[in-house]
Amino acid sequence: MGRNFNLDEIPDMTGKVCIVTGGNTGIGKICVQELAKKNAHVIVASRTPSKGQAVVDEVKESTKNDKVEFMQLDLLSLSSVSAFIQSFKDKNLPLHLLLNNAGVMSCPFTLSEDGIEAQFATNHVAHYYLTTQLLPILEKSQPSRVVNVSSLAHKYIFWNGLVLDDMNDESKYNKHMAYGRSKAANILFTRELTRKLEDSGDKYKNVYVNTNHPGAVSTELTRHNESMTMSVMRRLFFIAPEDGAKTQLYLATSPEIEKKNIKGKYFVPYGDESVPNKHAASQENQTKLWDFTENLLKEKVPGYTGANI
Numbered sequence: 485m486g487r488n489f490n491l492d493e494i495p496d497m498t499g500k501v502c503i504v505t506g507g508n509t510g511i512g513k514i515c516v517q518e519l520a521k522k523n524a525h526v527i528v529a530s531r532t533p534s535k536g537q538a539v540v541d542e543v544k545e546s547t548k549n550d551k552v553e554f555m556q557l558d559l560l561s562l563s564s565v566s567a568f569i570q571s572f573k574d575k576n577l578p579l580h581l582l583l584n585n586a587g588v589m590s591c592p593f594t595l596s597e598d599g600i601e602a603q604f605a606t607n608h609v610a611h612y613y614l615t616t617q618l619l620p621i622l623e624k625s626q627p628s629r630v631v632n633v634s635s636l637a638h639k640y641i642f643w644n645g646l647v648l649d650d651m652n653d654e655s656k657y658n659k660h661m662a663y664g665r666s667k668a669a670n671i672l673f674t675r676e677l678t679r680k681l682e683d684s685g686d687k688y689k690n691v692y693v694n695t696n697h698p699g700a701v702s703t704e705l706t707r708h709n710e711s712m713t714m715s716v717m718r719r720l721f722f723i724a725p726e727d728g729a730k731t732q733l734y735l736a737t738s739p740e741i742e743k744k745n746i747k748g749k750y751f752v753p754y755g756d757e758s759v760p761n762k763h764a765a766s767q768e769n770q771t772k773l774w775d776f777t778e779n780l781l782k783e784k785v786p787g788y789t790g791a792n793i
């Protein structure tokens with residue numbers, strides 16, 4: 485019998501500060517609600533102020549928790565990520581949970597503000613930058629956690645492996661493969677970051693970084709792939725966002741993570757450890773992705789000094 489994590493198992497989060505990217509809708513919104521219900525200080529990090537603030541108002545009202553706030557973050561713009569990092573630092577808050585949940589799936593070919601294929605830019609590069617720059621705060625706030633929301637779609641790279649060099653070539657673009665690559669990147673990043681943190685001795689001993697597939701969840705994620713079939717599939721087979729949020733909330737809040745020292749792992753509904761595709765779990769690809777992302781950030785972010793782990 486597998487783990488069947490229940491939202492009632494989320495412990496009291498009083499005093500815990502949590503950032504949820506893409507907290508304005510779908511799975512992220514449920515995470516915001518559940519964390520706020522348990523008294524956490526929750527930052528809804530979203531790109532559109534009106535959408536983010538609406539969720540803040542709604543969650544404050546329903547939970548009577550005043551420590552829910554909106555901070556603007558557009559993952560398609562590294563300068564927006566830089567501004568978010570600075571604004572968060574300026575608050576002098578600890579950080580106990582960074583929930584890298586925002587994502588875009590199978591959109592038509594576009595480039596981010598920085599000229600990076602949009603799914604890779606949103607789902608991987610911006611979250612990598614955000615996480616590594618907030619690490620000093622996560623370190624000071626230990627025990628602390630990072631959850632990178634991946635997908636079963638990471639397995640799409642089974643065909644070609646991890647191909648990074650041609651991602652900005654529109655003629656080679658396959659929107660589903662590009663989603664798979666970005667979601668494989670979430671797992672590779674989780675594993676490589678964990679390895680690097682462990683290699684630095686005891687400094688990050690109680691920083692727990694994990695990743696998950698939330699399930700096939702009925703949300704707005706399919707917005708770029710709407711069809712009659714998709715709508716029927718969603719109604720018949722997809723789970724509710726409340727259930728989709730369980731696995732990441734397990735990784736984000738369950739005391740089991742610390743008790744069992746769960747680090748660098750991939751989890752599936754509803755809180756079961758699983759094994760990613762071999763291309764998303766190879767040391768060679770972990771190193772390749774890390775180096776590629778570091779080089780990209782050096783090129784795109786003025787004054788970037790590296791992940792510094």
Ligand SMILES: NC(=O)c1ccc[n+]([C@@H]2O[C@H](COP(=O)([O-])OP(=O)(O)OC[C@H]3O[C@@H](n4cnc5c(N)ncnc54)[C@H](OP(=O)(O)O)[C@@H]3O)[C@@H](O)[C@H]2O)c1
Pocket residue numbers: 505506507508509510511512529530531532535557558559560561584585586587588589606633634635636697698699700701702703704705706
């Ligand atoms: N739903 C599923 O079946 C499923 C399956 C596997 C994995 N996942 C993963 O679960 C996570 C949550 O997805 P969901 O299903 O809840 O989808 P969703 O309802 O579409 O929510 C995605 C969230 O990401 C935000 N986002 C997208 N691009 C952004 C950007 N450039 N800057 C800031 N925020 C941005 C969206 O903001 P806007 O509202 O402003 O667009 C929204 O808040 C994603 O990482 C997805 O890959 C979902």
